[in-house]
Each structure stands twice: as structure tokens, then as C-alpha cells.
Amino acid sequence: MKLLTLDDLETKGKTVFLRVDMNCPIDPKTMEIIETSRIRESTESLRDLRESKVVIASHQGRVGNKDYTGMEKHAKVLEKILDRPIKYVQDIIGSEAQREIKNLKDGEILLLDNLRLCAEENYEFTPDEASKTIMVTRLSKLFDLCVLDSFPSSHRAHPSIVGFSHVLPSCAGRLVEREVRKLDEIMTVAKAPHVVVLGGSKVMDRLEAIKTLIQSGRANQVLLTGVIANVFMRAQGRIRFPLDIKREEEVISKAHLLIGEYPDVFSTPVDIAIERNGKRVEMDVREIVTGDRILDLGPKTVEHYMKSIRGAGTVFISGPAGFFENDQFKFGTESLLRGVADSFATTIVSGGHLTAALKRYGLEEKIHHISTAGGALVLYLTGVKLPMIQSLEEAAQRYRSK
Numbered sequence: 310m311k312l313l314t315l316d317d318l319e320t321k322g323k324t325v326f327l328r329v330d331m332n333c334p335i336d337p338k339t340m341e342i343i344e345t346s347r348i349r350e351s352t353e354s355l356r357d358l359r360e361s362k363v364v365i366a367s368h369q370g371r372v373g374n375k376d377y378t379g380m381e382k383h384a385k386v387l388e389k390i391l392d393r394p395i396k397y398v399q400d401i402i403g404s405e406a407q408r409e410i411k412n413l414k415d416g417e418i419l420l421l422d423n424l425r426l427c428a429e430e431n432y433e434f435t436p437d438e439a440s441k442t443i444m445v446t447r448l449s450k451l452f453d454l455c456v457l458d459s460f461p462s463s464h465r466a467h468p469s470i471v472g473f474s475h476v477l478p479s480c481a482g483r484l485v486e487r488e489v490r491k492l493d494e495i496m497t498v499a500k501a502p503h504v505v506v507l508g509g510s511k512v513m514d515r516l517e518a519i520k521t522l523i524q525s526g527r528a529n530q531v532l533l534t535g536v537i538a539n540v541f542m543r544a545q546g547r548i549r550f551p552l553d554i555k556r557e558e559e560v561i562s563k564a565h566l567l568i569g570e571y572p573d574v575f576s577t578p579v580d581i582a583i584e585r586n587g588k589r590v591e592m593d594v595r596e597i598v599t600g601d602r603i604l605d606l607g608p609k610t611v612e613h614y615m616k617s618i619r620g621a622g623t624v625f626i627s628g629p630a631g632f633f634e635n636d637q638f639k640f641g642t643e644s645l646l647r648g649v650a651d652s653f654a655t656t657i658v659s660g661g662h663l664t665a666a667l668k669r670y671g672l673e674e675k676i677h678h679i680s681t682a683g684g685a686l687v688l689y690l691t692g693v694k695l696p697m698i699q700s701l702e703e704a705a706q707r708y709r710s711k
């Protein structure tokens with residue numbers, strides 16, 4: 310492996326900056342964490358850092374979005390999972406955080422507040438620029454080592470991802486190590502046709518990545534679900550009402566261009582399900598009217614998508630196909646996941662929602678790789694070098710040439 314891991318660096322007695330990704334789904338009404346698998350995944354490196362002073366840092370949500378909140382609840386969940394006390398400070402780079410970091414003893418863990426409260430963490434930098442941000446200059450002198458373990462945010466060139474690792478001895482955490490090893494293994498044996506089942510809510514990110522995925526030969530067919538499917542159906546003129554999403558016109562015109570460029574690659578739903586008077590109602594896409602909320606795929610769409618999945622050499626599925634948390638609307642997500650699990654293809658399932666769904670349907674054992682990442686994974690599969698991986702490779706080179 311090109312990257313250093315926790316086996317390469319002496320961690321005992323050291324003060325360690327551990328960047329994880331605890332960005333979890335949040336209930337917008339109660340602001341409670343709905344699904345905790347990313348917090349659980351973050352604990353793997355902590356086991357190997359039990360004789361260090363560990364400062365954990367993560368973001369949660371995006372500024373202005375409904376899932377943007379502090380990390381206090383994450384600290385409680387972590388405490389429960391590990392069954393040991395976790396210190397939490399409502400600060401990131403200020404004097405309170407610095408005092409808490411300096412006061413840590415071996416074996417103690419401190420969680421900082423949401424990194425995106427710090428303006429710099431919402432911008433992308435080169436590693437050199439990132440190392441000169443206030444965040445990195447103030448905090449890096451308090452640390453001996455940097456461990457990067459936030460694979461789901463490895464596509465972001467933020468100070469916490471490329472800055473500390475530019476100035477401190479750095480290695481990959483256990484999650485990044487496992488994801489990179491497994492994905493590289495899969496990518497060397499993956500066979501065509503490559504079928505991508507693509508949903509998820511970060512539409513602009515997905516649209517930008519999908520073109521590269523098609524161009525790199527990693528997406529021969531793209532079966533669309535969720536909000537992205539709605540965007541493409543709008544671009545095709547098959548639904549006509551506003552979708553109420555950010556930068557709506559821009560994403561629709563991007564989708565329009567993609568369909569024009571790759572007319573045989575994309576598949577969109579022919580039938581869907583909505584809710585009327587508390588009941589599931591299935592209909593042809595042409596029958597949907599303004600105000601209907603699309604909550605699931607219909608049976609004809611699922612059957613059509615299953616044909617592609619059955620014939621695939623590799624299947625990558627990202628994002629649920631509907632509101633599967635409600636049993637009335639789990640049909641699309643459950644059927645597609647069962648189809649993927651039973652196929653002869655090499656299979657990759659991505660993101661927290663689908664991981665939760667796999668667990669719910671008892672299908673985890675039948676999937677080749679379940680990744681914690683969403684957008685980062687789509688980009689990783691294109692073969693693009695992600696900023697975190699690049700930064701870790703450079704750190705490894707510096708260490709080996711000493």
C-alpha cells in the first residue's frame with residue numbers, strides 16, 4: 310500500500326488529530342441523529358489509538374442545510390458505542406479547545422465541535438494554502454500526528470483534510486485503509502457491463518461525477534432513482550412541475566446536456582408511487598400532477614432496472630430508491646438491493662442510507678463491498694486521485710525519504 314497506516318507510526322503517548330466523518334442523517338424536526346453507522350465506523354482507529362491523546366474532528370451537514378448542527382449528540386453516541394467517557398468542547402480553534410487539547414492525558418478522547426462552524430472549512434485549498442489557514446496554523450502545533458480516516462469526505466480539499474497532513478507526520482486510519490484496499494482490489498477485477506444505480510440527494514455533486522464515471526468506462530448503464538431521477542425526468546419533459554431543489558434550473562440543464570451526450574446510457578422511471586390520504590398509490594409517470602411527492606419506484610420500473618442488474622458484470626448502487634424507512638415505500642429500495650445481492654456481478658453498495666437498508670433486509674453478507682462513502686466513492690471509482698488520498702501519498706513519500 311502506498312499510504313502509511315497506523316502500523317507504520319508510533320502512536321503511544323502522542324497527541325493525535327483524527328479526522329473522521331461522522332456526518333449522519335439528522336431528523337430535521339427533532340435534530341436527532343437518525344442513523345449512527347458512520348459514528349460506529351469511526352471507532353475502529355480509536356482501538357489502535359488507546360494509548361494516545363486523541364482529538365477527533367468531523368463535520369456535520371452543510372452550512373444552511375437542515376442537517377447542519379453541533380457535535381454534542383455525536384459525542385453521546387460515541388460514548389455509548391465505546392462505553393467510555395468522551396470529552397466534548399463547543400469550540401474548534403479557540404482558547405477553550407486549545408486548553409482542552411493541552412490538558413488531555415494518555416487514553417483520553419476529545420471531540421471538537423462541527424468543523425464547518427469554522428469558515429475556512431467550507432472552502433477548498435491546495436495543501437500548501439490549507440496548511441496556512443488559521444485552523445491549521447493554530448492547532449497543528451498542538452499535535453504530534455495526523456490520522457485521516459474520513460473516507461466519505463476524501464474528495465473535499467478542506468483544511469482538516471489536506472492541511473494538517475501537509476505539516477504533520479500523517480497516515481490513513483483503519484477505515485480509509487480498508488476502503489482503499491478493497492476498492493482497489495475490486496477495480497482490478499471488475500468486469501463490464503458496469504451498471505450504476507444512482508440516487509441520493511446531492512444532485513449537483515452526482516451530475517458532475519457521473520460524466521467522469523461514464524467517460525472512464527465505469528458506467529455503461531445508469532439507472533436513476535430518487536431526486537436525480539426526478540431531475541432527469543424534468544429534463545426529458547416527462548414531468549413539468551418545480552422540484553423544489555437547490556440550483557434547480559442549473560441541474561436540469563446539466564441533466565439535459567448529459568442525456569443529449571449519452572442518449573443510450575440513462576434509464577429513468579416509467580412508473581412511481583406517491584402518497585394519497587395516507588396510502589401508497591402507483592401511477593405512470595405521465596399521470597403525476599403538481600403537489601404529488603414521488604416516494605418510490607413502481608413495479609414496471611423495478612422490473613426494467615432488474616434486467617440490467619441481472620446482466621451486469623459490476624453493479625454500483627448509491628442512494629435509496631425511495632422513502633424506504635416507511636414500509637409503504639420500501640418496495641423499490643428493497644427489490645433493487647435484493648436484486649443486487651442475488652446477482653452474479655461484483656457489487657458495491659454506497660452510503661449510510663443503503664447500509665442501513667441492507668442491515669434491515671439481512672443482505673450485508675451478500676455484497677462484495679459496503680462503503681461508508683457516497684460522493685467520494687463515485688469519484689474514487691472514476692480513477693480520479695482524491696485530495697485526501699493525494700495528501701496521504703505525499704505524507705508517505707516524505708516519511709519514506711527521511
Ligand code: 3PG
Pocket residue numbers: 330332370371461462465511682683684685
Ligand atoms: C458525505 O456525506 O458525502 C460526506 O460527509 C461529505 O459531505 P459534503 O458533501 O457535505 O462535503
